[in-house]
Amino acid sequence: MTQFTATVTVRLKTGVLDPEAETTQRALERLGFELEDLRSADHFEIDLEADSVDDAAERVESMAERLLANPTIHDYEVEIDHR
């Protein structure tokens, strides 16, 4: 068993409204910052033991599908690193 850290980034699909991001963007603009767009995402770092990178990726993708992301509105991305 090897120790891995998986990073899961859960983003809203294009076209899904993100009022939190809009509010944050407007607040930054009110402070005088110039920006074209701001998107927010959830970011999870998961420490786990697995037999291989593939095993770790498969388990973490399954966590994303079942709990961390809502496939109707979210896209997600998994990255696996050795710890």
Added chain:
Amino acid sequence: MTQFTATVTVRLKTGVLDPEAETTQRALERLGFELEDLRSADHFEIDLEADSVDDAAERVESMAERLLANPTIHDYEVEIDHR
């Protein structure tokens, strides 16, 4: 002016309690997943125009300091990519 996308990851400092992450970890365990630790973070993607990577990094760090992160409880990381 060049177009950049900045990624800001805002994490709780070590030692700051994260009940949301604990709940998520326990929910995954209840679904039968084995993991050692789970940490959550906020992730912002900001599109902006700037003269250089350094200029973009400086402006986005300033956004993080003033609004995106709370320096008392958060650490943040900025990455700048060409768009």
